[in-house]
Amino acid sequence: MLETPVLIVGGGPVGLTASLLLSRYGIRSLLVERHAGTARVPKARGINARTMEMYRQLGIEADIRAAGLSAQSTGLIVWTESLAGREIERRVPGRALAKNLAMTPTSNCLCAQDDLEPVLRRHAEAAGPGELRFSTELTALRPDADGIGATILDRASGAATEVRAGWLIAADGAQSPVRRQLGLKMLGEEKVYDSVNILFRADLSPWVKDRPAALYFVEQPSLRGTFLTINATDRWGFLIHSLSHYGFRPADFTPELCVALVRQAAGLPELPVEVLGTSAWEASATVAERYRVGRIFLAGDAAHEMPPTGGFGMNTGVQDALNLCWKLAAVLKGEAGEALLDSYDAERRPLAELTTRTSLANALSMGRTARQSSAVLPRREFLNEQGLIFGVPYESGAVLPDGTPPIQAADPVTEYLPNARPGSRAPHVWLQRNGARISTIDLFGNRFVLLAGPDGGPWAEAAQGLRPEVEAHIVGREILDPEGAWQQGFGVSADGAVLVRPDGYVGWRSPGGSANAAAELRGVLDRLLAR
Template structure:
């Protein structure tokens, strides 16, 4: 019998990130993946800045950038009749404006999934105590109140191994067997349009090097598709939009037919093309009505399927497990009540619905489900700063302070940094010795207490709380030379006075805030922690 605290079913970016994060929290896990290795096709490509913040906090962002396309290789979005012919329009995505770049210490990254997964796998395998088993599938499972039990099957030998796990994270993708076995209801619209992805080799340099872009939309009366940049030179994807509208069936996409379409879209009839792989698929916009069922948690595409327009699928999944793993660790380590785990659904499921609906709206604005030509997307497309950074959680894992949310005209495109409880803790540059760091760099594997320069009493309270709470690190910004607010922005960004304090969760979201000091900082901090961790006062 194999016994593990956490079993992760699925070894894509979401499952691999879950393994890495659990190890960083000191939790043993086992990841099983039915395929013999990591992805062999690009699949998702865009990693937004919020996800890159997570990867930065765990020390893998540089390796991911090295594996991806060099910075500056995708500064535009371009619409053309053909790559070699008339250009219709080009745009600079709103995510890359100076105003939007200023809210984070990182930039987004284009790294194809078959380049990304080996990087996360390498770090997950070296992190420990988590382990990974490829070519292994969870073939059955059942639940009892205190565990998940079932069988793991080696896909080469057929050997079966019984297992027991306290918790199961299902990160198996859109065809998740776990989700189906649990009879979870999916909310939304299924199979809203069809597409075909073609992976190919061709040298397109002369038609793209003067206008480097992540996406080149081709608009013709009898062909609508998108060239997807992978390495920016000779490795590309070509996405056919709604082929059924042209009477094309999946079986029609032979290498010869695909080559003909690529040449037509490029406007180069003698282009040398090598078709590597063809993948027909259906886009859906559906979200699970439950992210937690007993001891099982759905994450990534197992919890939400969304059109790729906006590039939110992979990012939302990674952020799911970023939210979940610290909570599982706190419960397993006896520092939180199991009720804390209910906040995973409360926080991530509503956000999943919002992101999925906006991805669908993006797609519909571009005519994905209707035979239209020269359809430019709505202005929100690739300008979704509010969706990337503006999630504001309401759950038992957040202690509200009765302040109103930041006022914005459009919550999709606009983001106003705020340390209101439930919000992402804002990025502020600080100085530590000769080094410039971001507040974002302080978060990761523990709770962080950020006090004003006159908040030493808060830091003393944090030290006194001791080991009965999750790991808690405290800083008084500007109190000594350890962290200096050189630009004088921290107090206004975090909305506290010089004797106030903010408590930030391991996932970088504000859990609690006190604008000023308290008569008894120790009691105030202890009460806040006990409340958000679901601990009874008697446990204090």
Template sequence: MKTIEIPVLIVGGGPVGLCASILLSHHGVPSLLVERHTGTSLYPKARLVNARTMEIFRQCGLEQAVREISLPPEQSRHAIWARTLVGEELQRRTIVTAAPDLSAGVSPTFGCTTSQEVLEPVLLRCARQFNLGQVRFSSELTTFIQDGSGISATLLDREQGEQTQVRAQYLIGADGAHSRVREVLGIPMVGPGEMDHTMNILFQTDLSCRVAGRSINLAFIQHPDAPGILLPIDGVHRWVFQAFYSPAAGQRAEDFMPERCMTLVRTAVGVPDLPVKVLRAAPWSSAARVAARFRQGRVFLAGDAAHQMPPAGGFGMNTGMQDVQNLAWKLAAVLGGWAGPALLETYEREREPVDRWTTEQTLRNLASIRRVGTGATEKDTSMHEGRQELFHEQGLIFGAAYESATVLPDGTAPPEVTNPVTDYAPTAHPGCRAPHIWLERAGQRLSTLDLFGTSFVLLAGRTGTAWCQAAAKVAHARRLPVHAFTVGAQGGLVDPGGSWATTYGVEQDGAVLVRPDGHVAWRARSCVTNPVETLQGVLASMLGEMASQEAWSSV
């Protein structure tokens, strides 16, 4: 049996697994991604890419490529409620993350609406551009065991019938809701499953004249004979109708024959003689479950393998992207020898509370649109208005705040917001996403977020040169990837608006240390007597005892 040795084995070739491959390559870590299907998804599945995920794509050089396969923002700004697509609108809401003007103050980018079937090929091309990231389709993980030094996994080539042995130091399970990785580990999911049933009908018809000038991202159809959601895929000809059905009321997936699917689509659109070509139909049920553990030994769960959430609000895929962004730099640090293995313990410590809270919020979104639960309530397939937070979740998108050994408190409290789901207050409080500020470097405009991604970044005020010098010394001694800049009216990074110090909560001689994933690790409001010693202690506390005492004493 052939044996492959690789630092990281990724199981699952959906958006989260592909993003994990890309991020690891950006950090210089070789990986092997295996996917049991023959290629990328044939189904639209996830559509909404929120602004936080677009920030990740921006740092990977993917923002423009994803934008090019997305619906134009002026055509996908709103969610509507209506009896039929062509009927009177009962309610209209702006999808905040997909509105460029509403994201401009908090991010250098904004969300978009695309389709998983066209997004995955873009991610795949990017993953394969790196010699470090291998991708294999028709390759199924059958089993694995782990020991103190690594993972031994067995792969089955589904086309040739041959087996391959893989020896990896770490394994990422990004293999979806029915995760084989999670199954082998015996990790249970906690929370309700199969609460909501839909038949996803992908169809083709020309609705351009019906939606022109209406900027519809999705339409909640409230017709009693065809309750569901209409979603444009290409904005013109390709659409999905998510038709609700209730097994508790005796309805079955098998009942959705092509003729019935066409009838449902015509009813939902409101045009009885509409020419419709049904391309495919597949049942789906939502859940609101989170894995009891995100890590077991050298194996990590991410995306739907770690959490399954209702689609209301579009957070499933996006939450998974943030999972692997959090994990990738930590694996790179440990594999690169500049952090101790204890750093990996912070993955679950940081992501599980965020993912659980996000799952809870999406369940509340779903419950506000439709009755979910057991018994008689499952027989109700009618639509409701949706709670006020739905599609207005700036706080949920940008407000994740981590607490772990990689975050050093500075004695201050984070800013309070009225509603943590809808409200986001930019802050450099340790653990929070570092705020977006437009700066200039060598005459070119860039966001603070453009500085992050593959290294630690120390940002100091205009008189904080001592912090930058200290960062260079400590980074050299510990062999750490650290870049340091002063921010001010002149110098390396120019702050034309003069807002950086105030927004980041420091004096002109203060400093902020930002992790590779863009979250603040530490903050000093002003300079100290010995900045080298301070930074030594900060990094040693965060990253563990990888550097020798001799290295520290040589600074």
């Protein structure tokens, strides 16, 4: 019998990130993945700035950027009749505008999934105490009130192993066998449109080098598809939407047809093309009715499916892992009550529902679904969803309201208004420590962090010796605020304080001081951690 505190099913970006996070928190886990290795095709490509903040905190941002493409290689979005033909329009995505880049110390990254996963796997294996087993499949699941019984099968040797786990994270994809065994329904709109991805080699650099883009949308009466930048030179994807509308079936996509379609979309009848593979799939816009059943949690595509228009699927999934893993660690260490884990569903499922609706609206606006329309250019929200990426607040028992009213943006999808109201992502402010420029974002990620104003010494003293450990900083003393932006950005006075959770979200805020800071802060942690 193999025993582990946490069993992770699925070794994609979500499962690998969960393993890395749990190891960072000192929690042993076992990850099983039925495939022999990491992804062999690009799949997801875009990593948004909020996700890159998370990987920055884990210390792996530079490695991910090294595996991906530079911003200079993918700065535009282009609509064209063909790559060699008339260009319809080109745009700089709203996420890349200066005003939006100023909201974070990092930026988006285009790193195809088959390049990203090896980086995540390498770091997860090095981190310990998490263990990763590829070519290993979950074949039986027996949850009970005290834990999870499971059988895993080594697909190479055929050997079966019995496992006993305290908790299970199902990161096993859109067809999640774990979710199906639990009988959980997916709510929303299934099979919105069908698609096929063609992965190919061709030198397209003469037609893209002067307009580097992440996406080249091809608009023809008989073909609407998208060139997906993989390495920006000779490795590409071509995505054809709504196959049935054009009379295609997945079985029709022979190498010969794929070559012909790529040439048609490129507007280059003699272009040398090598087809590397095809994959057919259907886009859905659905979210699981629940994210938790007893000791089992859904994460990533197992919990939500969304059209790729906007690039939210993988990002939403790995941020699920960030939200869940610090809470699991706190419970396993005896620092929190089990009721804390209910906040995972309360916080992440509403966000997934909003994100899924937004992704579907993007797809519909571009006529990319079976509901064909003459629309070519997308709605203005497409790739301009700053509010959705940074600004959606959490409401749960793991957030203590401070009595201030909700922040009202004119358009909550596109507009992000930085604030430190409890439940919000703690905003980015440039500070200085030991002569080096750092972001507030760089202070978060490993544990609870208390930030107090220059006269907030009692709060910092109250943080000493608490369980779990609270890292306290006085902004204006050992950490300097050279631009004088921190107090206003976080909404506190010189003797106020905020408590930021390990996932970078504000859990509590006191605009000013307290007559008994120690007692108040202890009570805050008790309530936040459901103990």
